[in-house]
Amino acid sequence: MPHKSPHIDFPGQPLLGNANRLLNDALNFMSEMSNTGKKVVSFKIGRETCYLYNHPDLIERVYRSKQKNYERSDYYDRLKPFLGEGLLTLEGPKWRQQRSVAQPSFKGSCLKEMTDQMALSADQNVKALINNATNNKHPVDMIEFSLSITLDIALRTMFTTQLKEGVLSKLYDAMTVALREMEKKLWSALPLPMWLPTKRHRRYKRAVGYIDELVLDLINERVKRPRGETNDLLEAIIQGEIDLNGKNNIDQQSLLDQVKLILVASHETVTSSISWSLLCLSKHPEWHTKLKTEAETVLGDNLAGFDDIANLPLSKAFFEEVLRLYPAAWSFSRKTIDEDVLDDGTVIPAGSTVVTAPYIIQRHPDFWHNPEGFDPARFLKSDDKLQQHPFAFFPFAAGKHVCLGNRFAMLEGVIILSSLVRAGEYHLLPGTHVEAEPAMTLRPKAPLLMTVHPQQKIDQKKQAGAA
Template sequence: MAVKRPSGPQGSLILGSANQFRDDEPNFLLESVKKYGDLVYFRLANMHTYLVGHPDLVREVLVTQGDKFEKARLDKQILGKFLGNGLLTSDGDFHKRQRRLAQPAFHSKRIQNYAEVMVDYANKIMAGWKDGAVVDITEEMMHLTMLIVSKTLFDADAITGSGDTAVAIANAMHDLQAVSNRDYQRGFSLPSWVPTADNRLRNKAAAQFNQVMDQIIVGRRQTAVNGQVEDTGDLLSMLMLSVDEEGEFMNDRQLRDEVATLFAAGHETTSNALSWTWFLLAQHPDVEAALHEELDRVLAGRQPTLADLPNLPYSLQIIKEAMRLYPPAWILNGRTALTDVAIGGYTIPKGSTVFVSPYVMHRLPQYFDEPDAFKPERFTPEIEKSLPKFAYMPFGGGTRVCIGNAFAMMEAQLLLATIAQTYRLAVAQSEPVPYKAQITLIPENGIQMRVVMRETAVSPTSELAFA
């Protein structure tokens, strides 16, 4: 019997809508929902794709019927090549076990210890800036969040020759992500043994990354006392100390996959959130002035601490609104239906792919008036509470919701407060700043910004240690 499908863009006979999708993925999806409604069907070559564009349907896919889906094969193929079977790419019982084992590392008490590290590194980055100089803010933010994730994940400073180690890991990760982005563009990923230039680059980078990670893990095991590794305060210690119901620890391979996953998922996302925040602030002097007022009133020249965050609500609203307009994870990993699934009055046949896109949800006028305008006032607690769940969803939802959500929000708020206390950032280029939808939503060519010291600037201090 013919499948009854929701309507959607027709596309061409062979490629379906692949070319239109590739031209501008986020807006292709957004316009499709606006034109065809809450559930859209289209084909990307031979991939039967359903896009959900209503908060209730998002809930169906991620929560109510979440167990009828798994991560799509293409995502597992591409990301799995360097993240192995880590939290982002695994499924089913294995994912459940790993998530339970990793959860204690993200306990609020634990991550709160990282607040000082975050502020210290922001100061360290600013120490390299000169008043009035132009920097590529995307590079600066990427470097900053990379330093923070290396420190909080595996205490990079403590590793002998840590400067080189951190650079080697960062370079390897950069190459791995670049190759993965190109695979997504192509829409397929050749097996690793096929000797293409990209495969060679990926295999080399993966080997480098794995070698460093293995060294770190072996080093930790060697210093264990009575089989118990020492808790050095970082996330890796916690992952190594965690046991499942059977009393089993993660083995070295699992640890490596999880560390790679946290490293990859945990810095480019936050860095993009901040880059877009600086860009938006520079274009909205009224918002910038209100931010400065809040920082000066609450901190009065002090470095921000964890305890200050509840008293800086406007800073938080700015970050939330920037992530609404430019959600770093503009689309969740595709979901493959494991069985026929009834959603929104249609049956999504087994094997089809379902897309959920924070970018689409965040720009729907039903939930956000003037959806393209930057208005942090939307995120006062009262207004935010009135939004339907899943109309705003930068961290996804359900059992696969971002495990680093609280970490990322604390980091973004602290970095914004620390830097905005000292510098104003102004756009220093006449060219427009388009986005590029890669694994994350990045400013395509970076953003040149002039850093100008504020009169009320605090002098940066730096002492890097866990609290």
């Protein structure tokens, strides 16, 4: 009997499979696969057969009930030329060691301290944005603004440092070049090896060189200081390295990889979420007013503190709705260790790549009312939450690799929003159509040009009206 190849739902082109569609039209392609209504959809990338898991039950399987059988896929190795061996690219004992070193820096008491720095940075950056916009009267690229505020917050909270204006903007330029190159490598059927001296590779290497030098300076400066003098994530990472290898055998490469990974993971994702939040504020002015009223009532003119966050439920729901519709980590994959036989009998062979996509599941019409509509109130209704499948919303993944900074990111989102709505109004230039760019993170396509106007206080407006 000749061997019959299993049916592939989306075979794509010979040799390439769907690599080109994933590079150029990923969201439509994934939506098409999801619209088949099948729980598991098979497709090719190059010669490899991959599987899209298109049901929250299967997301639960990957990240909870069968998580031991689902490891990070080989696609994460493609990030290593830039990110090296850090939490996002590792599995096994090395991952566990790094995670146990970093985890304590994100517990409640540390988050409480970090909140003050976040609020201060948000306040200063938003005030600078409003001042510049008022003086220059030019539209502002809100992606640039989001990048600079999130990088500033990451550096202040986790590394207790601040970069000068010029250095900060050079750093995010370099980050942009490096990340864009990694994105190209991520989906390519046959990624070009980095040693090939193409113009793009040379540009990429210059960018990575700049980032590495800056991060190494930060590390070396700290290593020289007495241990324990500063209490932050950088200190925990250095101490972890000393505990592992001894004071005289510090592995600089490992320190560089760990710090760089956190810097990238923490600012790129939040940048995308803040950019989308600004777009949603501009498109849904009624929500701007609700958030502003909430922030003014709870905070007045004060900076937000850790204990205030629980009193800003509308801002939290708004940020959650942004993460539902525009999940920064829009898709990520795992590899089966052993064959997995699903409940309906579908066989997923050992070593298969399985794609899980918040962008797809969080807009799935079987699990969400009005899935494409922007409605933060859905996160406030307890009855709706009960109807919702617990794995229909997973912007931070779940299980052992759940985002290390999930609580940090939620705090940061709410704090930045509460500063933005109190200080200004943000209007997309008329006639602008904003497309989503599914790169390493899901971003609005740059530039995201908006006009910025200083905000009047609600009671001032009332007084002006009465007069």
